[in-house]
Amino acid sequence: MWGNNDDYSDNGEPVKLYVPTQGPPRKNSTAPIESHIGGVAFSELGPAPTCQHCDDNMKLLVQLYRIENQMERFLTVYGCPQSACFSKLKFENGFSYGNGVMSCRMLVRPIREKPKPSAPAAPVKSSWYSDDGDDMDNDWGADTGSDNDVADLESKIAAMEANLEDGAMPKKEAAAAKTPKGTVPTAKVSPDSFPCYMLNQQVEPPAPRQQIEEDDVGMGASDDKIRNMLARYMAEEEDEDILAALSGTAGGGGGAGGEADERLSEEDRILLGFQDRLRRAPRQVVRYAPGGIPMWSIPTEAPTVPSSPDGNPRSFECQLLPPLLLTLNVDKFSGAEQSESGINGMLSDGMNWGSVAVFTRANPTSEVETEEVLLIQKSVDEMSEMQGQPKMDLEPAIAVVEDMDDDDEFTPDA
Template identity: 25%
Template sequence: MASHAQEQILIGLCDGELDSKRYQSSYLTNKVGGQPDWFPVISRQSPRCRRCAALLTHVVQVYCPLDSSPYHRNLHLFACPGTDCSGRSESWTVLRSQGLESEMAAAQPASRDAPPQEAALLTTDWCDTADDWGMEGEDGDDGWGGGLKKESQVQEEVKAENPTGNTTDISSRLQDLSLEESQEEIPVFSPFFISVVEESDLFGEDDLKHAQELLREYEKREGVAVGELQGSGDGGGEEKYEKTRARHGDAIFSRFMKKISLCPQQILRYCHGGKPLFISEPPSNMAQLFSACSSCGGPRTFELQLMPALVSLLQRKDSNVEVEFGTVLVYTCANSCWAAGSHSAVEEFCFVQADPDQQLFK
């Protein structure tokens, strides 16, 4: 990624319900909930909770190709729906998958029906070339994304991994997949589109005035004074905290609130190679926790984080399943390593911080 774009922060916002009867999502779609849309060359993944072994629920899908890379690139975040596992890092998993355009075209069966145009128009990417947002869908309307996988697609993937044509292995894998899904149901959150804006675009005069009002309300409620927001972003002055401490005694949380007060409805922050926005004091060994890529052993870097406003969107119509957190930070391989011809997603590092004042976002 080009160094001049590393500090560019992108904000993800809820952009309406993804109605499967009207829209067909694909791996090009940024979304909350629903079923994950895997690349045609990637085997379907069903991660489990490291704490209770339950199947994890899909939370967020982000299409995030890197500017200097020829690969399509996705991140999928999963969380355990169990009450006792809520807010624990070991109960979250983030998977990175990549694929070349030529591989996609070869592995994706021809679609009989053209995908709905609305889905293409709402496709957004998170790569360095932010000027292209909203235009990617025009290129993405070429049959790459086939929506949710059908059995025929799984067969294509298995054949790619099994060029000898051993039908016994293929049938066995499909049977195991069907048995697993029939025996254990995976909760699915209602799907929503995610739209993207640059954080710097939020500093309009009217928005800044509204943010200042929210900030004053927060200062009065929490008994803490922080510096004024600057219209030029972080470069226009430093935060200054008075001796009076917030009721929860956490200056880091106060900074967090100040930073997001301009757009409290943000559900995701993206800044590949940038700095995370902690909601509470991180552990002293944080750098060691995410330092090494589990695949290549190289360094990891911060890429994105989920925000408290997302919690209220994670709902099921037929149950009371709920996942709570303050922020979920994702660190990925700095080199975005990928083995040519790979059919398995790479697990990256997730770190969850609880929200010390969750009721503010409900």
């Protein structure tokens, strides 16, 4: 099992990340063996779920395809980007289950063989280049000695010339494009769907090693290590003034030794840890760590995830990360004008979340598409509102520069 700060599971398995391919989005969705974000889901999956607030079809956020234990596994996550719908999500302690605005589905089935292209038909041998009856003196093959063929050919040529003169020559209809056998059909992306990007899977890069100078030993260690080092130093130190300064009991002198150490709050620690993991691969959109622990950006206790219909608990499988919203440009599909201007408007409209964790059942029914559980965490920029504080005003302020000289003010030319 992965912890919040673990790079490997108990079995030594690293966390897997899904990163979109670079380049413009594709016009067509992909074959089922490819994982992607945006576009449309595999055609053999059920139709897209409907938003319970606007009755429109939700848009595909991500489709993951994996093969496990000789079974195909499709996992799809949908969401409605309408600002009016997403604003109706009910968050309790910073979390929501989707409330009909986001949905997750899973389909597990035996691996199906791909159709193989049929062998091309053997070409019919023409008599024009046949060697049958060749007498070595006739380069055009056997001589039938019949004048009927020549007469028939002349009559057909005359009929064609007559049709050309009368303008009655039939036009050949354009042949419809045929899908080559053995290829999986692709579904055309709807103009209403998010742009489609293929996903590449990679192992999460390890944490960078910090270069610690001899003078900075202990600066990057934990608080417990620092306290232990300080305790050993104080046990060996004999100077009473130094001991008094370190313990905060020195009189007079306006030193800061008596003040409590300024440490990061729990909120800042969690957020910085979340940002550090994202910084290892800034373009990651899906974090895949089945059986692990979701990586949250806000220090709030997650609610209990509902069990599956068979009574077995669901387990964490993967989570969607904020770079997904930027890659798919979800604000373009919010369907409403910004309620605020400037940067505040960018943060207040459309689909916005801090992370979306996916919990799936352990024993899904084969070849039956099931509804799974999403746990949506509120966005970090909404954290102040969640804590009962007014939302930070991010509008640009007007900078006032004091005139420090006695010269006359600059007057532009008339």
